[in-house]
Amino acid sequence: MAGNPFPLSKAELLKAYRTMRTIREFEERLHVDFGRGDIPGFVHLYAGEEAAAAGIMIHLGDGDRIASTHRGHGHCIAKGVDVGEMMLEIYGKKGGSCNGKGGSMHIADLSKGMMGANGILGAGAPLVCGAALAAKYRKKGEVAISFVGDGASNQGTFLESLNLAAVWNLPAIFVVENNGYAESTSRDYGVAVDSYVDRAAGFGLPGITVDGTDFFAVYEAAGEIIRRAREGGGPSLLECKMVRFHGHFEGDAQTYRGPGELDDIRANHDCLKKFAAQVTAAGVISADELAPIDREALAVVEDAVARAKAAPLPTVADLTTDVYVSY
Amino acid sequence: MGEGPATIGIIANPVSARDIRRVVANASNLQIADRVNIVLRVLTAVHSLGVNRVLMMPDRGGIRAMLSRHLGRERNLHHQFPAVEFLDMEPISTVDDTFQAARLLQASGVAAIVVLGGDGTHRAVVRELMNGDTGIPIAGLSTGTNNAFPEMRESTLTGMAVALHATGMIAPEYALAPNKLIEVSINEGQRHDIALVDAVISHERHIGARALWKTESLHSLYLTFADPEAIGLSAIGGMLQPVGRRDPGGLAVHLADDGASAGVLLRAPIAPGMLRDVPIAHWEPMPAGQAFTVPLQGGVVALDGEREMPFDAGDRVRVTLRENAFSTVDVARCLHTAAHMGLLRHPSQPHRRHPSWQATRSP
Amino acid sequence: MSGITPIVMPKWGLSMQEGRVVEWLVEEGARIEVGMAILEVETDKIANAVEAADAGTLRRRVAAEGEVLPVKALLGVMAGSDVSDAEIDAYVAGYVTPVADEAGEEAAPATRFIEVDGLRIRYARRGTAEGTPVLLIHGYGGDLDNWLFNIDAIGERLPVIAFDLPGHGQSSVAVPGNDVAALAAFTGRLMEALEVGTAHLVGHSLGGAIACELALSQPGRVASLGLIASAGFGDEIDEGYTRGFATAQSKRDLKAVMEMLFADPAAVTRQMLDDVLKYKRLDGVGELLGRLCDGLFAGGRQQAQPGLRLAGCGKPVLAVWGREDRIVPAAHAERVPRPATVAVLDGAGHMVQMEKANEVNRLILKHVAG
């Protein structure tokens, strides 16, 4: 095989694969540990959706901001948030990304441009308008990206933000991660016009729909959208049609799905399998080169879990820090 | 036909006109609401002319959900529609949905298939129909980005023409027209596909966001027809040497590596909102049945505007034009024939607002 | 109405418009000597005693305790025994608080600004037109209102000029330097700008050190030195005050610091704190005071002691301390080179010119009269 047919170097391809594989291992491990009762609270897993996070975030630097959703682990990892600190946070331990005060739904690391997973659906969109406004004042070509699910795209905040971003011509990008379900409710029921490109069009924004399980489709579309925003072309919307391997939250039996749906998703729409097939078929990366990454990702996650389990819990002294306390 | 209920199929692609050309070239986006309205107008038209059953492709892109809501409202208002049934399939929001729908429609024996989409959607339907060899005609409605193949026409009129054919009011020899296509074969049929308008060879070797719009990557174009009024990569041929939809043969265009080595530098509308200078090396007629071997070591074949078939050095890529490959409903001829024959004239029936038309065999 | 002497509401400072009668200290019919405290009056800034300017008998308390009255309102009547009660009744009934007089006085703004070396300096001119002027120099963190009980009293005899040092009061928030020499040099240039050739310098605390330094470096500008709780006579100074004043943010913190200035902490009123806070909150003041504190009082020690070099300077020197001075020890009075008039007053702290205003005013007037 002569040459690399992809628009990324081999090293970049390996990095993208590592990102996706790390997310997958992280989420699958949480699925198991949550089931065992090791993890407090709610977790919402990103497994199955990795190609979107990886395909978009590979274009970004720390100065570019993202605001995530309740299903934010994948965005965090792809944006460069430390996996060990994330695991500590999810276990509610000291030293976590938020010192145990945020948990799964609120992991943030502003030094990495990660403005937080968000427990309020649709809340990230206005924040991203602000981040994009700040970027516009800074004039360094930074962009800001709001992730939103198909369900939360019905929130007024999201729709208002499309308008605000358009009228202020902000370097803001709205990524709709359309996995077909708002919690248990199908988009067929909950979305009057099940096209996010149409919603963008209603505000005069260009929109693209891509197969969110295809890393390369996401990569190329996101690249164009981000370049456009960096150069002053203003906001756009990217709809990634994708699949969710797990339930809305852990513990969700997913009885709302059709028969065989989950098996089909895992068999035929696994973005990691697709990626591996594409790069091996092209002869750029061999299966032998991917295997060590799989092992390393697993090791990273296992190490993070071990450290998280061993880490100290916050104490009463932590209860009243990081906020001013009146009387 | 003409005996029993006349049935047609509709395949409406919810995600055509959604690709990256919205961002890079201000291409239009036809909203789901508009696509649903187009379908509703087709339904009204075919019902008025005697089609009382329509089979539709289900989708997860919003058309089925909105259409179902709208049909409910229309029925509340006592508007008349044919029975609309969604095919028994689980949509997965890829081109496979179109393949499966075409397969099911073919099996159900519909008289014609109305297709809403661009060149890519029509290609997918035809590809599947080619496997079945039933000769079911299609009628295209432009709802895509590049719409060289489907004609720009009000959907009501297309629906009328389809009904005139489906009910047998106009015989197939008058109602239908033959079409060319291009077959692409890699390694003697190991991989095989078709194009309705253009098979374009690009140096790019990955599929990515599918749409092809970077002219510097183009190697050669194989065209079934080349219309100066068309948009898309076939416009390159259209501006060099027009070849009609119904003319015999096609056109092969070979691009130069750069402007310096080009015989001609041609400015062509290669996508909506995008004119580019394309360096042309030479072009030649493409007689039917003659295989052209692509002299490129590794690249991708884009079919009707979308990257589909990557190939490596050593892969043997051959391109062949086929004539009379499949049928389309000739809307213009149907409507002119109907006018000429007075098919839509009928005695005044004040007590019936919605006459149910009896199929009338045409001369 | 010969023989009737009115006791009126005094005007203490530039902004006083009214005062509240706190307490009468003398019974009707009692004999009053010059300088005797007759009654206590409180303004929004400070409480003080109204002292007798003339001798006589208190015949009538006109103002009731607790009453708020404008400046120059009639508070009481002194008269000899030859004056009848009816005459006093008639006098009280006919007394009109002279607002017109006040309006005339206020027609010119109480303070003005002058630019010196690019700094905007607030100053006030009071007193008579003729004579060698008295220049009042306040201390670290103070302003010209520190002289509110003194400026008009001294002004009865001589022209008086008070000003806000650079970085203080309403002058620009900047200083020509963080040491006594720079501030003295600046004061000399201010005198030049104000066209004051020679003046009696009266300085309080840091202002005293500035006056000493000016007397040594530019003796031609100085007629005499009046040094009130003066810095410059040793290295001791209370760092808790100097640092605390610079850093205090809240009214609560500031109150504790300000109370160190007075023998009687109750002298620190809410209004006084508010005024100081208004100054301290201005952008840059906190940092400026910090730098000034670092320069003047590094390590909690006075860095310059020009007072100790006054011997043989040939200028008449008056030095006054409050015995309970907690900032600059009253013991420094002993270090003032003789010949000099030295007084240490009981019942007063560092702000002796406020707490014992009448005594300090008498000492100054006697001193400048030569």
Next chain:
Amino acid sequence: MARKISMKQAINEALDQEMARDPSVICMGEDIVGGAGGEGERDAWGGVLGVTKGLYAKHGDRLMDTPLSESAYIGAAIGAAACGMRPVAELMFIDFMGVCFDQIFNQAAKFKYMFGGKAETPVVIRAMVGAGFRAAAQHSQMLTPLFTHIPGIKVVCPSTPYDTKGLLIQAIRDNDPVIFCEHKNLYGFEGEVPEASYAIPFGEANVVRDGRDATVVAYGLMVHRALEAAASLAKEGIEIEIVDLRTLSPIDMDTVLDSVTKTGRLVCVDEANPRCSIAADVSAQVAMRAFGALKAGIEMVTPPHVPVPFSPPLEDLYIPSAAQVAAAVRKTLKGGRH
């Protein structure tokens, strides 16, 4: 010196000076410039009551008119704050908070704590508060208790032009989100304000009147009602001490407790509805922490627990009056254990 300006001018001056001092300060809001996109005058309004008039000429595009889209632009202000800007967003009327409340109480208020102290959200949201404008139930509320309930938000409600300028400057420099409540009936109120820039620290109540007989705690317009009451009570020989809270979060309970310890009696005056109000909060704190000092029951003077009515006589009845404050003081003086 001794320059007198209105509260409205004080706000304008604070914004002007902070924008000049710090390039990261930006202002946004509906019609804060006015006339955007039209063919008429730019800076047509300078805010619905002209508070920001003239700033556009000096600071240009750092003042941004927004669409009528409170969730989006308040959220954007918060997002920009989290990314290094110091936005001052004007919400016109605090009553509009309902449409963007999530952005304030779930986002801005929480970031610092929820992200383990690693995020700052230095945003100021200015809004008009208070009744008396014949603006009825949706443009007249005193919603301060809604915000004091939420940890992480600072809440300011000044009563004088001097305080307004210093507190607004502090609000802009503060690293926490601040709800800055401007009483619309005080916009025209004049007072001495230094021309230079200054900041008044949060959490420091101001004793605006000394008195020995009873403590009256108030904020905003109610401080002036308390002062009116004080003047009439003084004629009866009753001297009340008035504590202007100035900032409601953080709240300076120490000053309140000091005063109550001195006077032994407390009247809380609040323009907010009585349930769970600032008055109720202060009363509870004093009862809890200074019960021994109290010589009589605590009195609250608030509107009735009804929406703000429109008809002028009804609205006048709604707003606590000086007479009501004086009556409450007399009542607490009559009652008592000593």
